[in-house]
Amino acid sequence: MTIHELTTPAALVDTTRMTRNIQTMQQRMNYLGVAFRPHVKTTKCIAIAQAQIAAGAKGITVSTLKEAEQFFAAGINDILYAVGMVAPKLNQAAALIQRGCALKIIADSVESASAIMAYSEAHKLTFEVWIEIDTDGHRSGVKPASEELITIGHILNRHKRTLGGVMTHAGSSYDLNTPAALQILAEQERSLCVLAASRLRATGLPCPNVSIGSTPTALSAQQLEDVTEVRAGVYVFYDLVMSNVGVCSVNDIALSVLTTVIGHQVDKGWAIVDAGWMAMSRDRGTQKQSNDYGYGQVCDASGRVIEGYQLIAANQEHGILSQVKPDNDQVITARFPVGTQLRILPNHACATGAQFPSYHPINDQQVISPAWDRFYGW
């Protein structure tokens, strides 16, 4: 089957690009001497996670316990749940551990650590807990130089084998766009997470794992001394945001949305396509970046970029495609007649992928069967 036989909108995964993205990242991690733990929240797809593991990943990172359950059921055992644990979710985490999952959970507060230990003691179950470190002020985590870090460490160390390490995510790397700035942030992420580990160890606490990462810092780090593993998610597909950050080219983007032209507004230079925000997502991550792609970059059905044409607006099932700087290239009805198939590259692959129940893997314009299911929800 070719892509021309697919119902649109459809999520396409260019398997050549995806495989190259997976291999390039794994080779970089091997060269830097660290283990790699891809974040599978980007894809929520067992076939893709298995490809990452086959390439050398040592385990996975997840953003929900549902992901942990689904990937564990598919045979993946070494799982880091990288969102702060709270008491109401401990039953669900405990059930995974009791079934043999090597699940690691995280905490960044005395309250969270205390809740984990109280549950652990009441249920005679050991959790492996990594302390989340704030290395860039982006979101969660305790400061690496704080007293709270040591306090949390001591709470978790009431039981041997509970305190498993430290982890951080320099999410502010998405706001950068020069190699120099990215290298500085990557070194900040590394050194501050290593500092946290050193402070724990200096007080006699164990800290076997030092886990860092984001796609931009993973690709920018010059050395990873004293780091044990790196995490990254969106690199598997890349997207327009990552292209603007400067860590991939537009031609590395493996995820696109296949769409069909359904109408026009000739006087406005618009083609209306059947990929609205329900297909592309509402993510406007390139809005504040150097190159704003609207709701996505237009490509022809074979995946070649059509310079200057974007989805400039989106309703639920309608996308508005237009030339960004009109140059009377051609009347829009002649350029993109009703029925024309196009591909749209997404701002943010994690958000766009989440709109689809499955991906269609493709090799050039051939659709590989079966489709790859993805799941959603919590």
Added chain:
Amino acid sequence: MTIHELTTPAALVDTTRMTRNIQTMQQRMNYLGVAFRPHVKTTKCIAIAQAQIAAGAKGITVSTLKEAEQFFAAGINDILYAVGMVAPKLNQAAALIQRGCALKIIADSVESASAIMAYSEAHKLTFEVWIEIDTDGHRSGVKPASEELITIGHILNRHKRTLGGVMTHAGSSYDLNTPAALQILAEQERSLCVLAASRLRATGLPCPNVSIGSTPTALSAQQLEDVTEVRAGVYVFYDLVMSNVGVCSVNDIALSVLTTVIGHQVDKGWAIVDAGWMAMSRDRGTQKQSNDYGYGQVCDASGRVIEGYQLIAANQEHGILSQVKPDNDQVITARFPVGTQLRILPNHACATGAQFPSYHPINDQQVISPAWDRFYGW
């Protein structure tokens, strides 16, 4: 079960508010003397569509053929697919009609109308087609005064029973926020769609149906002479965008996301919650409105608005909750301790609902069983 036993994030539907929203709209349509055809793209939920029909709706509007298939399988027969038809989707539409579905499709171009007629003739199958009219320059449709309208009408009228009417959607109503402006646009939507119908009839073409609507115009129209039916979708839940438009109050919003506080950044006044953009969606529809709610308005677990607190930012599974104008109300850790359950009202109910596989209907804080499934995809 109470909401405190739910895994978060979870989508809650306040059934008291939803029932009131459904009844109020239906009563208004009855008073205005028109049939009502709710747009079920907002909910994609059979239980809710059945409640709308039980209240008096004559049929439904859908945004995808998958919706048509799902609702037809659930026993709803009178369905308008309100996205421009193109040739590759005619097989799917034909299969529904052959199974007995009273499906109506739409066209707004000579190309689309010709493709429908070519298929119809080749397969000896009659489609009922309504012509989409552009009454506000918002998106799709032919101009009501255009020659193209008449041309399309004649193409479709090659077979009796094909040309079923005209329809329009004044989507630009979302950009307004005064009753006067909304009333003017509602009358523009009505009068221009009626003009299109009159022009078709004046050339001897049939036009039995005149279908208009959007939630804001449906609630603002003063009279609907010569209109046969109205469509509206988001009114069933309402949201913060509609509150800013001025057609509902915040206390009418029936959809909220239940979330749990998982951490803090005390120096920044942040509470971190487990509702990120994967739960809220990336929709920032209030960004350009009079009151920007960030990623949503914070309420306590019982649904009471906590003035001044919003989700100011969102990552995939992390929301950042903060006071918008800090007044040292209370230290954030004391105001919202780890483990606190909150509800977040959404910017755009259609986008937020789409992030969840099911809704939990609630009555006060009691969860009604079973949950209401919703579907997605194409």
